[in-house]
Amino acid sequence: MSEKTYALAGPIRKTCDLFRLLAGHEVLGLTPGEIAKGLSVSPSWVSVNLPALATTGYVEQVAGTNRWRLGVQFVRIATTVATNLNAAKRQLDDVSARYSVPL
Missing domain, CATH: 1.20.5 (Single alpha-helices involved in coiled-coils or other helix-helix interfaces)
Structure with a gap:
């Protein structure tokens, strides 16, 4: 018996990809450039979405740096x-x- 598959909206998929990318970088985090490269997105995607996601508590900026982590x-x-x-x-x-x- 096969599982039913569902289409996932692009922004949701990309956000899930971001969470997976940040996993394992809980201490030092990643730079916006590393995140953009790892997700194959533009730097503007990173600069718009990370601060917005930070309001949810699911990502945060590493204090005193330009790095981000879960x-x-x-x-x-x-x-x-x-x-x-x-x-x-x-x-x-x-x-x-x-x-x-x-x-």
């Missing part, structure tokens, strides 16, 4: 997912332990 919202999402997965694992471990006791 913002705190991604850390909050990752922390929430990790917390929920750990809780689910504990529940499964508890169930598994109860079922492993012989009759």
Whole structure:
């Protein structure tokens, strides 16, 4: 059975590509030029979109530099997912332990 595919609007796809590009550069970030090259977009795309996205908290400018990285919202999402997965694992471990006791 194949998954249904959906068309993704160009700007949304490009924004997702930006998030993937910035992943792994959480400390030093990337320069606007590196971002433009990595996404195959114009420098003007970068200069318009990064400040706009910064208002959401999903990207941020590295303090005192002209470099950009993923913002705190991604850390909050990752922390929430990790917390929920750990809780689910504990529940499964508890169930598994109860079922492993012989009759």
